[in-house]
Amino acid sequence: MRRAHVPSTRRLAAGALLATALLATGCGVQVPTDPDGTLDRITGGELRVGATAEPGLVEVTDGEPTGPLVDLVEDFAETIDAEPEWSVASEETLVTELEEGRLDLAVGGFTDQSPWVDRAGVTRGYPGIPGADGRSLVMLVPLGENAMLAELEAFLDEEVGS
Template structure:
């Protein structure tokens, strides 16, 4: 009786594959270029068309990219359009413009982190579980997240 149960268990485990995984391959697509939407939200994100983006959230995202050997492609735009692009999986994350009352319930959110004593978070595409875990683990390792 034990052998059939063990065999069934082994077959079930083999069928599971690699978890977590991304439904739209965000982790894999980020290797070509990590597309990050930025909405002008000083002092956290300074994003204008005539200068390179800056601010602590921009620096945090660049540090994440550097740690993972990813090239960042900054996409500057209005918050609503950027969030629509995130939902359509055309962006890997969106920073700036988020408030505690954000109406965007369909996106995923990074774990919270502190910037200037304010709790902040980054919008991530929904269903990209491996990508979410990669971002959250890195944020946690920075000792910046909230408990």
Template structure:
């Protein structure tokens, strides 16, 4: 039974590997964010915050009203807005901008109304329970000199989308 047991174990192990391999790709997006956004529309929530995200004065600037409100592309400026534009171009996607407070945008992300939230968020953001965080892609000092590690917020569980954004952000960081 020694050889027969080993052969059976090997066959079962091979069957397990083949069946897992046939289950799809990893990482995956349960809601299909990356597939939907590519050559489609990237829905981005933007919260005004210093040089990270700025709104033009022509449209009133400010934090937006409750609930979140749509913004024209030319109205959204700043370091993160430019990164998002480059990421969208890489995916062949148009951007649908929405402005609001971090709280409102995090809620919309949680309920699958947005694909991405930006606004100078750091890795200690209280909104991490509403979405997944990218890797830290930039660092800055706040007005008190404390180190801020910047991230963006994506829908929970959309790992293929998160991985694609993380790769882009790391490439952009290396180019600086």
């Protein structure tokens, strides 16, 4: 009498994972995603950016930010055909505005040791940003907006390395 072949649990799990991945790809599911659609909304539209003053990185004169971080954000906006709309505030205010959906991006003297990691999405650290002075600088996006974060990191990797 011949015994029926019973697939192993590992093979079943691998098959199920592969099938799910193929179905997701076929359905146009994009990974990573933005639950709030930040990247889709800002592409070809307005990029709401908050900045906090930080010597050598963001200078604020008459309410207008300038400096290496501002230049990077403006270059990033250009790559996605977005128009940056700037506001200047404290770090805490910027993080709150990210949480409340009033900002898409925040820049300043944030480092990879940022205390805001449970309240905002944080890029990898970039010590190659002009004016970083050895610090590993990060930028903040709304928590969970992973497509936006991935697009920003890809840009920063090209521009300043990691």
